[in-house]
Amino acid sequence: MKNALKLLRRLVVGMFLVCLLLPVLDLIILFSFTVKYAGNGSPYTMAEEVASGLSETESGYALSPQLQESLAEAGAWAMLIQSGTGQVVWHTEDLPAEIPLSYSASDIASLTRGYVQDYPTFPASRGGDVVVAGYPKESFWKHMYPSWDRGLIEILPPLAAVIILADIGVVILIYLVTDMKLLKSVGPIVDGIEKLSKGRTAYIRKKGLLSEIAQSVNKTSEILQARNRELRKKETARANWIAGVSHDIRTPLSMVMGYAAQLADSPHLSGEERKKAQVICSQSQRMKNLINDLNLASKLEYNMQPVDRESVSLVSLMRRTVVDFLNMDAEGKYPMEWLTGKDVPACFVYADAALLSRAAGNLIQNSMNHNPEGCTIYVTVEQQETTCSVTIEDDGAGVTEEKLEELDNAPHYMMCDENVTGQRHGLGLLIVRQIAQVHGGRMDVGHSEKGGFAVRVELPLAAERG
Amino acid sequence: MDTEYLKGKRILLVDDEEELLDMVCSILMEEGYRHIQRAGTVREALEAAADLQPELAILDVMLPDGDGFSLFEKLKQMGDYPVLFLTARGEDEDKFKGLGLGADDYMVKPFLPKELTLRVGVILRRSYKNETPLVRLAGSQIDFQRAEVLKEGEHIPLTAKEFEILSALCRNAGKIVTIDSLCEAAWGDNPFGYENSLMAHIRRIREKIEKDPSHPASLVTVKGLGYKLMVEGK
Numbered sequence: 001m002k003n004a005l006k007l008l009r010r011l012v013v014g015m016f017l018v019c020l021l022l023p024v025l026d027l028i029i030l031f032s033f034t035v036k037y038a039g040n041g042s043p044y045t046m047a048e049e050v051a052s053g054l055s056e057t058e059s060g061y062a063l064s065p066q067l068q069e070s071l072a073e074a075g076a077w078a079m080l081i082q083s084g085t086g087q088v089v090w091h092t093e094d095l096p097a098e099i100p101l102s103y104s105a106s107d108i109a110s111l112t113r114g115y116v117q118d119y120p121t122f123p124a125s126r127g128g129d130v131v132v133a134g135y136p137k138e139s140f141w142k143h144m145y146p147s148w149d150r151g152l153i154e155i156l157p158p159l160a161a162v163i164i165l166a167d168i169g170v171v172i173l174i175y176l177v178t179d180m181k182l183l184k185s186v187g188p189i190v191d192g193i194e195k196l197s198k199g200r201t202a203y204i205r206k207k208g209l210l211s212e213i214a215q216s217v218n219k220t221s222e223i224l225q226a227r228n229r230e231l232r233k234k235e236t237a238r239a240n241w242i243a244g245v246s247h248d249i250r251t252p253l254s255m256v257m258g259y260a261a262q263l264a265d266s267p268h269l270s271g272e273e274r275k276k277a278q279v280i281c282s283q284s285q286r287m288k289n290l291i292n293d294l295n296l297a298s299k300l301e302y303n304m305q306p307v308d309r310e311s312v313s314l315v316s317l318m319r320r321t322v323v324d325f326l327n328m329d330a331e332g333k334y335p336m337e338w339l340t341g342k343d344v345p346a347c348f349v350y351a352d353a354a355l356l357s358r359a360a361g362n363l364i365q366n367s368m369n370h371n372p373e374g375c376t377i378y379v380t381v382e383q384q385e386t387t388c389s390v391t392i393e394d395d396g397a398g399v400t401e402e403k404l405e406e407l408d409n410a411p412h413y414m415m416c417d418e419n420v421t422g423q424r425h426g427l428g429l430l431i432v433r434q435i436a437q438v439h440g441g442r443m444d445v446g447h448s449e450k451g452g453f454a455v456r457v458e459l460p461l462a463a464e465r466g
Numbered sequence: 467m468d469t470e471y472l473k474g475k476r477i478l479l480v481d482d483e484e485e486l487l488d489m490v491c492s493i494l495m496e497e498g499y500r501h502i503q504r505a506g507t508v509r510e511a512l513e514a515a516a517d518l519q520p521e522l523a524i525l526d527v528m529l530p531d532g533d534g535f536s537l538f539e540k541l542k543q544m545g546d547y548p549v550l551f552l553t554a555r556g557e558d559e560d561k562f563k564g565l566g567l568g569a570d571d572y573m574v575k576p577f578l579p580k581e582l583t584l585r586v587g588v589i590l591r592r593s594y595k596n597e598t599p600l601v602r603l604a605g606s607q608i609d610f611q612r613a614e615v616l617k618e619g620e621h622i623p624l625t626a627k628e629f630e631i632l633s634a635l636c637r638n639a640g641k642i643v644t645i646d647s648l649c650e651a652a653w654g655d656n657p658f659g660y661e662n663s664l665m666a667h668i669r670r671i672r673e674k675i676e677k678d679p680s681h682p683a684s685l686v687t688v689k690g691l692g693y694k695l696m697v698e699g700k
Contacts, residue, residue, distance in 0.1 A: 243557070250554035251483055254576035258489045261579045262496065281578070288576050292556065308562075313658065316646040319691050326688070327641040338690030346658050 007186065011179050012172070019168060043140060046071070047124035047133040050078045054090065054126060061090035068092070075136045081108065083128035099134065114144050185210040192217045201225055242298040246291040253291075257284040289365075293427035296358070300434040311462050312356065314347040314388055315340060315381050321360045322379050333374040334367070340381040347381060347388040350462040351439050359435040362428040363392040363455050369428075370453065371396030378450055387441070389458040393448035407445050432457065472590040476501040478520035480511045480537070481552070482530050490524065490552070493579040494586070508532035515541055522590060527553040527560065538567055548593045550585065552577070592637060601636055602698035603684040605677035608632060615674045622674045627652045627667055635685070635695035644692040668693060 053067045061080060063071075071078060071092060079091035081103050088101040098117045100107075108130060111121045116132075120140035124131045189210055192202035202221040204214040263269060263277035322336050349356075360379075367377050375396030382389050399407070407429060429445070432455065436443040441459035448454035477494065479502055481487050487504045494502055503518045505511035508531045515523070523541055527534035538549055548570040553560070556574040564572045570589045573582065601608040606617035613629050615622040624632065634651035635643055649660040652667070668687075672679040686694045 246556070247554050250556065250575040251486060254554075255485055255489055257576045258493060258579050262489075262493065284576065285578070295556065313646070316644070316658075319644045319646060323642040323644050323688075323691050326691070327638075340690060342690075 008179060008183055011175065015171065015175050019171065043074075043076070043120070043122040043133055043135055044124065046074065046076065047078070047122040047131055050133055051124040051126040051131040054080060054131065063092070071133070075139070076133055078131060078133045080126065081130045081132060083130070089129075096134075113146075114142055185214075189213055189217060192221070196221055196224065199224070199228070239298050243295055246295045249287075249291060253284055253287060257281055257288070260284060290427070293362075293431055297427050297431050297434065300431065300438060308352050308354065309350055310353070311348050312351050312353045314349050314356070314390065314459070315344060316346065317353055317356055318360055318379060318381050318390055321357050321364070325361070325364050334371075334377055336364075336377045336379060339378050344381055344383055347383050348462040349388065349439070349459045351459065355435045356439075356459075359432045359457060360390060360392065362432050363457075366428045366455075367392065367394040367396060367453065375452060376450070378448075383461070384458075387458050387460050389456055391454060391456045393450055393454035394452035395448070395450040396452040398447060398452040399445075404445060404447075429455070472587065472594065473498040474500060475521040475590055475594070476503070476518055477586075478503050478505065478511065478514055478518060478523040480505045480508075480523065480529065480534070481526040482506050482528070483526075490582070493582055496579075497583040497586075499586075506530075508537050511537055512540060512544075515544055519545060521547050521594070522586065523547065523549045524552050524586075525549060527551060527555050527564070535563060535567060538564075538569065542568070548589045550589060552582070588637075601639075603675055604696065604698065605683065606675045608636065608675070610636070617675065617677075624671075624674070628671050628674070631664070631667055632671060632695070635693060636697065639695050639697040642688045642692045642694045648692065 050063065050067055050071070053064045055062050055064075063078070072094070077092045077095045077099075079088045079095060079099070081087070082089045086103045086105070086107070088103075091099075091101075096117070096119065099119070100116075103111070107116075108123070111132060112123050115121060116134060118137045119134040120137075120142055122133045122135070124133070185207070188204045192204045192214070195202040196217065202217055204217055206214050206218075260277045260281035264274050264281055266274065266277075269277070318340075319338070322338060325334070326336055364377055364379075367375060371394060373396075375394045377392065377394045380391045380393075382391070429443075433443045436457050436459065439459050441457060444456045444458075446454050446456070477499055479487060479490055479494075481490070484506065487506070491502055491504065501518075503514045503520065505514045506529075508529050511523075511525075511529075514520075523538075525534040525538060525541075529537065534551060534553065538551075541549065549568075551564040551569050551572045552575065553564075553573075554575045561572045561574070570593070571585050573585060600616070601610070606615050608615055608624075610629075610633060613624045615624060630652045631648055634648055645661055645664060649658075649664055652664070653660050668685065669679070672682050672685055675684055676682050684696050686696060688694055
């Protein structure tokens, strides 16, 4: 529902913006239209100007030619009504014939707020007399009874505010009601799509405005689930197949290996023959390792998770793994140094001990395989704030930058969906990475300060033991 | 350590592959074991067990007329002797099942002859250690039956903890035993935090077994990892 709230907020903000923008837009339109009428000047001003521009001469009255011109431009005429007599004592040449030339007081009152013979008229005083400017018919509309209750005028601003607020309220209400309806039907769809993206089943009730979309989401979910089932079936079949093959190959390989080892030690054979037997033996051992690795890698890759997780001391486990190797290395070709500090705590991790031991074993074996002339192997366990790490490094041949890059980035052929033709590397490191990953950790490869290859596996500390 | 007496132990070998039986037989005989009985099925195995009274059984898990796990349980009812599973089933679950039932070891095929003979030797030594004579060290001898050390004609008794630690080291004579395994041997299931006590005990053991305790010749420290007991003739 988090997304729905976000959506709602957006809609409301959008509505407010619309409410603000509309009046502004209206004002702009109004202004751009009225600006051209405003150019005419006020007719009252015109009357005032005529009143002041009218000069009394010996022969009567005279209007400045400039004013005459602006009157003519507006199509207006003007006249001067004498106070007391009500007689028109002066007027412009173009005074329409139907305009009377004599006015009573009531006529003047009427022309002040209205019209003379439908000509809109605008008065201005000149001394005691009245100048009247008349404009063509239907050029102006005059408000003839302009009077309001004073009280009404006084409450007008608050009243307007209340009305506007009420309007906004009504608009919000309408918006909310319609949007909530929409949101109500959008919400489950959003949830459903979120579930789909996490690979879970989504089922949305087909109700409301968006039932068609709901139906499509449901259908998509069904298709995805069906595909996933198919995929899982295939993956399980593949893992089982690998497990089966590696099982069936063990017994024949036992005999190859066993007899080859016996022949390699046989006193009846020549040195050359014993050497050959030794090669058969060591190669069948490689096959054995490969089978083990292949089986584990396929299990780790497909649906299998470490089953036997428990709180394990990483320090103790690594110590045992190192000692196992030391006890096996009869020739002393691969001395190992334990560089873990004395103050390092037990480093409890929640893990499958057999898998972790396997990972460390793979790394140690890896160092041995790449340094057939022998090398020293260094093992360090460290504890960080929320993680602990094992670093296994050697002072042997090491790796080139390109190889490092490849180890970091190139997908292993087992995981690769393309046909791989390049050189294939072993499963050892891949398994270590997989083991680190199923435990929520990571593996980094790099150069060792000791001169050779270094691998660091970092694992989260078990929560309950700190 | 004298292990010649172990070569006379009666061994029962069960596997459905005739050729594998041949090979394992030849490996064990080459090592010096003299009494080996073979069986290809559960039925044969039970008959042979009743007949032979084996002192060690090496079992395959998949047999034509049953599985090795149930055979194991039947054999255990007939007599108490160590059992080693030797099987192509390499799954961890199988391994745990086998060891969980009480098997002494679990080996996955394929294997090197050396590994088999070493493991068989370890199991036999562990199971029949009561017959073990004195353990000869560079400067002394350990008599586990009496829990004492013989040094320069003197009998020095071992405390319970020292006895446990020394037995653990002696079982793996010539090999490194980790600090953790030693603590576990002496203090049991939750052996964390005993490292300093262990060092104290090791010091006292050295005083008892070494000629020159400050330059140990028999009980050797492997820095950071553990200790190793050097036994004469190993």
